[in-house]
Amino acid sequence: MIATFVNCAAVIFGSILGLFLHTRINDSFKSIVYIGAGFMALVLGIKMSLETSRIVYLALALILGGILGEWWNIEGGILKLGEFLKDRFARKSSGKDFSYAFLTASVIFCVGAMALVGAFKAGVEGDYDLILTKSVMDGFMAIMLTAALGIGVGFSSLTILVYQGGLTLLAGVIKPMVNELLLGELTGVGGVLVIMIGINLIGLAKIKTANFLPALLIIVGLIFLEPVLPISL
Secondary structure: OHHHHHHHHHHHHHHHHHHHHHOOOOHHHHHHHHHHHHHHHHHHHHHHHOOOOOHHHHHHHHHHHHHHHHHHOHHHHHHHHHHHHHHHHOOHHHOOOHHHHHHHHHHHHHOOHHHHHHHHHHHHHOOOHHHHHHHHHHHHHHHHHHHHHOHHHOOHHHHHHHHHHHHHHOHHHHHHHOOHHHHHHHHHHHHHHHHHHHHHHHOOOOOOHHHHOHHHHHHHHHHHHHHHOOOOO
């Protein structure tokens, strides 16, 4: 768990630095930071999405996952959690973007394979290198996201603690399920979600990214069922 604590600390520290910029730049400069963060997310998402080798699975996971997420209103639930955190712990002046910042940062920091594999290595092998590398990357990303979106980004450390920390504790159970194909497909789906975030940040569209989170579970199911499925591409 120590590596996850370091990851959370890196996000908090990065958010503090980013908040210093957020409170000292005007709206026109914030829009530039939005665009910069958006294109960074696009580049990261495209790189991740190219890891997929099962295009049909990716399409099915996104479509079915999006339908389920819309039905369950996952994004609405996460935004309500963000509002709860703002009411309890943040200043009223933190603004209406708090929940959106919390949502966006939580998805970016948790959907990648680095979170899964890093937690696995930390929990089973005691190897913290991957999560520590991720911590550095997340810290720099937190600076840019907080400069654009505000302090809600820092509270995504709670999501990292629960998700990544939980995976670390459950690593022994996850170990037999993890293979190269599964990691590649999870990374591919996660990459598409990050691309959606980039599109939102740039302002090209308003996509309810969190409603597509069930796609991560569906892609896992498709990989496990692949031996009995009629398609594999």
